[in-house]
Amino acid sequence: MSDGDDDALAAVVEKPRAEVATEQLRAEGVYDDRRKVREYGPESVALPVTTAPADTDVLEVVVQTDPELRGTTLPDLLAERGWTDAEIERAPGSWAVIGSVVLVTLEDCPREAELGDALLELHGEADTVLAHEGVDGERREPDGRVIAGDPSTETIHTEHGTRYALDLRDVMFSPGNKAERARMADVIAGEAGPTVETDREGPERVFDMFAGIGYFTLPMARAGAEVTAAEINPTAYRYLIENAVLNDVQDRVEAYRADCRDVEVSGADRVVMGYYDAHEYLDDAVAAAASGGVLHVHEATPEAELWDRPVGRIEAAADRAGRGVEIEGKRKVKSHSEGVWHVVVDARVA
Incomplete structure (x- = not known):
């Protein structure tokens, strides 16, 4: 690579954000695996990218004049x-x-x-x-x-300190959702928004409607939340129970092997809907949320319908329930398919 070559661009981020930012850059399709990560001062690192990122928050984008290639590819x-x-x-x-x-x-x-x-x-x-x-x-x-x-194909995967036991032939695990799993721990810890606005004291109460093996349940429980987790797949449910024990949060996770619509929850500070067809369950999510609580709604949305379709569905569900709703955040998680994005909308229910 020559000096000033576009291939030698690097995105500078704070060291504590390096792992999450790397996953976001991968999801955006701009991370460059050919080059090594370099330190950039005492508190930041330079992550190699093929072009300047559009959706990942970085401190700055710089040109590396002496890029260091990785070894064998x-x-x-x-x-x-x-x-x-x-x-x-x-x-x-x-x-x-x-x-x-x-x-x-x-x-x-x-x-x-x-x-x-x-x-x-x-x-x-x-x-x-x-x-x-x-x-x-x-x-x-x-x-x-x-x-x-x-x-x-049974293994234990660790990310951000959370341990996930699973068999990849039996249950799904999306590497591209890594940054979002980390974010959900951060919102419980108060290190990312949106915060809850309820009068109830004590730990946050979370309803994870599609818990799987604990993708969001585990990091949120590890951060201090009390989580009601529903999972209909018996194999995923078994790993959910095992993983709660593996991460020593079994006292903060109440798990049900059931359709989430059959689990009675009310007054939840947060409702997590980590499923592409979550909009079909929005009426139940709105009913479960406390006044001032937050919905975290996932969807696979065509580029042409960002953000009208997911936001419109949430507003329609709130209107059916006679409740107000305020959109507090919109995030692209990763590319789902050609022209379609996996997105998350954070919505506060009145």
């Missing part, structure tokens, strides 16, 4: 195995390491076994490569198959 390892340039072009450009499992989407990638071996060589901490092939049904059950390494 996946294309290098595939070339050593005799892959042609055309075959390497068809190899995945991104993947995630979740505990001891490399999770990768193959699409039309050739020579799957060789790709899996190369990924295991690249990530010495991993034991298994699992090809992700989508999620099915209301219970959000993943499809996947092992293409290299240990056939076991």
Whole structure:
């Protein structure tokens, strides 16, 4: 790379935000895995990016005059195995390491076994490569198959101090939601908004309507909240219970294996709706929220309908209940598919 090359851009962030900012930059599609992260003064780091980020908060964007490349890359390892340039072009450009499992989407990638071996060589901490092939049904059950390494896909994944036990062949886990999981802990700790505005004293009361294995339940409980968690998938529910114990928050998590609409909750300070079709459950969420409580509503929204569709759905649900609502935050979490964004809207219910 030459001095001033656009490929040598870096986004400067505070050190405590480096992990979350990296995930946000990955979700935005601008993080550059080819270069190393560099210190930028005593309290910040420079994260390599391919272009200036549009959705991630950074202190500044700088040009690195002496960028430092990482070591061996996946294309290098595939070339050593005799892959042609055309075959390497068809190899995945991104993947995630979740505990001891490399999770990768193959699409039309050739020579799957060789790709899996190369990924295991690249990530010495991993034991298994699992090809992700989508999620099915209301219970959000993943499809996947092992293409290299240990056939076991059960693991323990740790992020921001929260430990998640799971089997990636049985339950879903979205690496791109990492920053949002961290944010939900921060709102409970009072380090991010919106704050709750209820008169009740004591720990915040949270209703997690689609708890899964504890994606949001666990970090929020670890931050001090009391969480009522509903999960309809029996396998995910089993891991939810196990993970509450694993993180020593079992006394702050009340879990139900049930459709969230069948769990009676009222006066919740926060209602978390971490499901793309959460709008179908908005009437129940509004009913569960305390006056001054906050809904955190997830949706997969076409670019052309940002932010009218998700906000309109929330306002309509509040209107049906005869309650007011104020939109306090709108966030893009990650790209869901071509032209569609996974978003979160924070809405305060009167």
